[in-house]
Each structure stands twice: as structure tokens, then as C-alpha cells.
Amino acid sequence: MATTRHNITLEEEVYKEFCKYAGKKGIKVSTWINIKMKEFIEEEKMIEEIRKKCS
Template sequence: MVVKRVNITVDPDTLDEFYRLASKKGIKFSTWVQVKMEEFIEEEKMIEEYRQQKRRS
């Protein structure tokens, strides 16, 4: 898989807390962000599809 590097700004306290909790489960920040982006995209596509179907009815 090709990846693109990006810089993001996050609250340092929140990031520290994430690292503390995620490290116990072996979760990496970049992996978590990728999964959350995919979930968001899937949800938004479902909403778009629902709205299109509703318009056709």
C-alpha cells in the first residue's frame, strides 16, 4: 500500500493519553487514524446513498 505522509496538530495531553492507552493494546497512532478515516468515509458514503435513495422515492 502506498502511503502519504502528513503533518497534523493535536492536543499534546490528548496524544499522551492516547499513547498511554493504545500502547497497552499495541495500537499505533497512524494505524488508528487510518482506521478512523476509513470508518468516516464508509459512514459518509452510506449517508449519501440513503439520501439519494430517499430523493428517488
């Protein structure tokens, strides 16, 4: 799987707190964002399917 780099903007306090808790578990920001984006995509696909079935 290929990866690409992207710059993102985060609220400083949110980032600091994330690092505080995620660091203890060995979670990287990029890994967490990737997982959350995949979850979002799956949810959106499910919503699209439901809308198609209901119309």
C-alpha cells in the first residue's frame, strides 16, 4: 500500500492532549487519523446504501 504525506492543521491543545494519552499506548497521530478516516468512509458507504434501498 502506498502512502502520501499531507499537512494538517490541529488545535494545539487537542494535539498536546492526544500525544499525552496516545503516546502511552504507542499510537501515532498518522495511524489514528488513518483508522478514523477508514471508519468514516465505511459509515458513509453504509449510509449511501441505505439511501439507495429506501428510494
